[in-house]
Amino acid sequence: MTTSQVNAVVCDPASVISAIESRFSCRAFSPDKPVLREQVDEILRIASCAASSTNTQPWKVYVLQGERRDALVAKVCAAHDATRVNSSLTAEYGEVDGYYPAEWVSPYIDRRRHNGLTLYGHLGIGKGEKDKMHAQAQRNYRFFDAPVGLMFTIDRVMGRGSLIDYGMFLQTLMLAARALGLHTCPQAAWNNCAKIVMPFIDAGSNEMLVCGMALGYADETADVNTYRTPREAVESFTRWI
Template sequence: MSTANRFDIPTPEQTANVDAAIESRHSMRAFLPTPVARQVIEDILRVASRAPSGTNTQPWQVHVLTGVARQRLSDRIMAVYDDPTELAAHSEEYAYYPREWVSPYIDRRRKIGWDLYGLLNVAKTDKARMHDQHGRNYQFFDAPVGLMFTIDRVMQQGSWLDYGMFIQNVMIAARARGLHTCPQAAFTQFHRLIAEELQLKPEQQLVCGMSLGFADPAAVENGLVTERAPVAEFTRFLEG
């Protein structure tokens, strides 16, 4: 356990380490097969559980998949994903994205898509390769660890806000240990299949999935770093 005093002023080195963990985090889409020790996963989740939540409700529930369990889930999803008839029977349980896109959000969405496909030399008309690349989600981009996050259906919008902070903590704690992640809403389309495979209770709702492992430094797609708007673009300072 950490011996840091919660009232201490961080040293410049500590501040730089935290900033580095945050700024070096970006979604990886290709991982090495190198295993991640269970103790490391537990340490990441323990640290992440310090995320704030309204009245300390701690709404997160995590399902860790490795080895045969991870591969079995991937195989089941891919069998459906590659079958247009079967795929049509699966849809998201909640709307992650807006029903009507407006600028600047649609512009950012399009840019990351074409930036990724550009790195992979996937043409705009190459639907087969786009399908294959999207399907990489369901193979956890070859990461040895897959995480599934669920929440009790009784919890409301505020708890989903809390959940986002927990997921961010998972990703930052992973970076502090030399690991990378890819948070994946793509899994929500297959929530019924995932609930079956993980034997979830009816009151558990899938929030999203995540790939966790050591990033493949040779994979060209891992060179994609998305742009961020400058602080002045999304911030107002009201003084006096």
């Protein structure tokens, strides 16, 4: 840590807090409002300041824009459509490494269900409306129309602690995006198509897909962007010893 970092004063704490509190999973972006490479580079530079155990910095980032972004979208959307016809294909496309637990338990399954039900309710998608559900799920694979798609990988040799480091990197990246007026949506959905994504981005066989992310300017007219998830009260997850 340099002297300037030690002595640095956060002159506008409200802006820091605002960046944190205004971050949300944006599900509708303005496709015609481009994000410059210089902006992406700056966001990644700031994100690289994130803490990591023994400074291992385990993150690897792949940026997709333009034709390459569109090509991946087309490829994965076609696979997503195919799995609807033949569910056995899901195993052929997805990553072996599990993102979610093998067995869900309370309270996590309750929060997950609540999130899905309230989001779909907000979108006017009722129970059993499979066409609408499929279309909404596929919005993930279109990066919610964001002009920039990010894929994050990690070397398989790294331990679970490195995934904690990765979480700090991703959060720092999302807050840096907010500081520059952009929004993001971290996406675990891409892990379901990891076997398509990884060769497409020319990732090494030693790498594992962590998640994807949409990056761009939020569509301020989209009703879905008014949806907010609840947060647990501090006293529900904190014990003073």
